[in-house]
Amino acid sequence: MPALEGHVIHTTNLTKKYGKNTALNNVNIEVGNSGITAILGENGAGKTTFIHACLGLIKATHGQISMFGLPPGKLTSRRRTGVMLQDADLPDLLTPREHITLFASYYPAPLSLDDVLDMCKLTTLADKKYGKLSGGQKRRVQFALAIIGNPDLVFLDEPTTGLDTDTRRMLWDVVRKLAEDGRTVILTTHYLEEADALADRIIVMNAGEIIADAPTPEIRALAGGAIIKCVTNLSVKAIHKLPDVKSVRKTGRFVEISTQNQASTLQGLLAADINASELVVKKPSLEEAFDQIIHNQEQA
Amino acid sequence: MKYLSLNAFFNECGAEILKAVRAPEYILPTLILPVAFYALFTFALPNSGANSARYLLATYGVFAVMGPAIFGFGVGVANERDRGWLKLKRASPAPSAAYIGAKIMVTLIFASLALIPIYLLAGFGADITMARSAWFMLFGLHLLSVLPFALIGLTLGFSFNSNGAIAVSNIFFLGMAALGGLWIPAFLFPTALQKFATTLPSYQLAEIALAIVGAPSQSGVDRIPMQNLMIIAIMTIVLAGLAIWAWSRQRN
Ligand SMILES: Nc1ncnc2c1ncn2[C@@H]1O[C@H](COP(=O)(O)OP(=O)(O)OP(=O)(O)O)[C@@H](O)[C@H]1O
Numbered sequence: 180m181p182a183l184e185g186h187v188i189h190t191t192n193l194t195k196k197y198g199k200n201t202a203l204n205n206v207n208i209e210v211g212n213s214g215i216t217a218i219l220g221e222n223g224a225g226k227t228t229f230i231h232a233c234l235g236l237i238k239a240t241h242g243q244i245s246m247f248g249l250p251p252g253k254l255t256s257r258r259r260t261g262v263m264l265q266d267a268d269l270p271d272l273l274t275p276r277e278h279i280t281l282f283a284s285y286y287p288a289p290l291s292l293d294d295v296l297d298m299c300k301l302t303t304l305a306d307k308k309y310g311k312l313s314g315g316q317k318r319r320v321q322f323a324l325a326i327i328g329n330p331d332l333v334f335l336d337e338p339t340t341g342l343d344t345d346t347r348r349m350l351w352d353v354v355r356k357l358a359e360d361g362r363t364v365i366l367t368t369h370y371l372e373e374a375d376a377l378a379d380r381i382i383v384m385n386a387g388e389i390i391a392d393a394p395t396p397e398i399r400a401l402a403g404g405a406i407i408k409c410v411t412n413l414s415v416k417a418i419h420k421l422p423d424v425k426s427v428r429k430t431g432r433f434v435e436i437s438t439q440n441q442a443s444t445l446q447g448l449l450a451a452d453i454n455a456s457e458l459v460v461k462k463p464s465l466e467e468a469f470d471q472i473i474h475n476q477e478q479a
Numbered sequence: 480m481k482y483l484s485l486n487a488f489f490n491e492c493g494a495e496i497l498k499a500v501r502a503p504e505y506i507l508p509t510l511i512l513p514v515a516f517y518a519l520f521t522f523a524l525p526n527s528g529a530n531s532a533r534y535l536l537a538t539y540g541v542f543a544v545m546g547p548a549i550f551g552f553g554v555g556v557a558n559e560r561d562r563g564w565l566k567l568k569r570a571s572p573a574p575s576a577a578y579i580g581a582k583i584m585v586t587l588i589f590a591s592l593a594l595i596p597i598y599l600l601a602g603f604g605a606d607i608t609m610a611r612s613a614w615f616m617l618f619g620l621h622l623l624s625v626l627p628f629a630l631i632g633l634t635l636g637f638s639f640n641s642n643g644a645i646a647v648s649n650i651f652f653l654g655m656a657a658l659g660g661l662w663i664p665a666f667l668f669p670t671a672l673q674k675f676a677t678t679l680p681s682y683q684l685a686e687i688a689l690a691i692v693g694a695p696s697q698s699g700v701d702r703i704p705m706q707n708l709m710i711i712a713i714m715t716i717v718l719a720g721l722a723i724w725a726w727s728r729q730r731n
């Protein structure tokens with residue numbers, strides 16, 4: 180077996196066109212041999228297309244993809260990869276136990292069936308027909324198929340869509356465990372708190388292009404500054420005149436002041452309105468960073 | 480790694496059998512219809528006798544394997560492709576030979592289940608007397624007939640969504656049965672249709688089966704069974720090429 184050094188995924192100028200529509204535009208991504216990478220982006224940004232291209236399910240229009248140092252879709256790399264697709268449903272008439280056993284037979288060194296059933300909270304559902312499971316339970320079976328092969332690389336395309344909070348936590352735990360064991364996880368999500376909680380690295384895609392790619396803390400810091408939330412008599416116009424204010428938003432009794440520099444803005448605020456109350460200063464969330472990245476892109 | 484593919488193959492076979500027996504409403508008609516037709520045309524209609532029973536055994540045997548092969552592959556594959564299961568399997572290390580091989584295996588089992596009652600009826604009910612070797616050759620030919628029809632089903636399954644595949648499979652199933660002379664002998668067709676019939680695998684297979692049972696050819700003239708064998712072999716190779724092309728087209 181080849182050593183695990185180097186890149187697991189390496190794409191150069193990866194481009195995929197559907198007619199006139201460019202789903203991926205010159206995507207360059209390198210993913211090393213461990214860690215959790217989250218791919219974020221609005222509907223139609225190209226996340227699923229990227230995953231499909233890496234798996235060899237679709238042909239790139241141009242550009243290169245290397246998976247474990249090989250072209251995509253090779254059997255040796257497929258044996259080291261587990262996949263949960265966004266829209267793959269399984270035959271209704273087989274049970275989770277039968278589905279997972281079948282997929283286990285494809286891999287050289289699969290995990291034990293009982294362990295995976297347990298990890299994915301499927302033990303009590305193991306002998307029910309797949310077609311009779313709820314949407315979230317079906318997703319759990321699909322997740323089990325992604326990990327049963329004990330793969331070095333796992334793709335999860337929107338794994339937690341439609342899952343309840345407990346199940347989502349369960350999935351997060353398993354994903355973290357995979358990463359701790361030195362495996363590489365690539366996941367897409369529309370839940371920013373999920374990326375925030377899980378990912379070491381975040382890639383933001385927009386209209387087929389990568390518009391940000393950095394470790395999670397750096398992405399969060401892109402929003403910069405801080406948010407000051409308070410109740411004040413000052414008008415929005417007056418607040419805008421305070422030092423270093425980027426934007427102001429009224430939410431009910433509160434105003435939310437986004438600032439470049441919390442110290443100078445706070446000083447100015449308290450100087451102008453000594454009665455400002457219920458003051459809270461918070462770090463911008465990943466969501467705000469994300470909004471800003473997408474927003475800047477659209478202005479550019 | 481050899482062991483791995485074999486293990487996958489057995490697991491695929493198990494999965495295919497479970498899927499089929501858990502949806503008997505799909506498989507039962509294709510098992511019952513041929514023997515019901517055979518009984519009807521052999522026993523219920525006038526001027527029946529050992530000769531027509533023998534003739535119909537040859538042609539209805541081909542008809543009996545067409546159902547499980549065309550529908551099992553056409554509708555089965557289209558359905559599994561529609562729901563994205565085949566996409567997931569292509570992304571996984573699932574050997575595609577194990578998937579196709581298991582489906583062929585299960586089709587052979589169901590083809591046998593469709594054939595056996597017809598053979599029992601022919602042997603015990605219609606008093607057909609043939610050399611034992613002829614019975615075995617005929618059964619072998621009927622089982623091998625699964626292959627070209629399965630390849631047609633496979634091509635349809637890769638080319639149409641599941642609703643489309645049901646409709647198109649029906650057209651191919653009924654069309655090849657009727658126009659191939661499996662229900663009414665082709666020599667009763669108008670000349671143009673007779674010519675067309677020879678282009679169908681169902682017709683070529685029926686000709687070989689008729690030669691085995693020693694019944695007259697559908698063409699009305701002398702036949703050369705070797706020639707029919709060559710034609711069906713070439714047809715099967717072409718159909719395999721078509722199926723592979725349809726398969727590879729999925730990677731758009
Ligand atoms: N098979 C296809 N044929 C034509 N266009 C396609 C096809 N698949 C995807 N596209 C287009 O490619 C673009 C990217 O789609 P993709 O599915 O990768 O988006 P996504 O980021 O996964 O979105 P979502 O968050 O909704 O899952 C979209 O504009 C989509 O319309």
Ligand SMILES: [Mg+2]
Nearest residue numbers: 226227228265
């Ligand atoms: Mg998607």
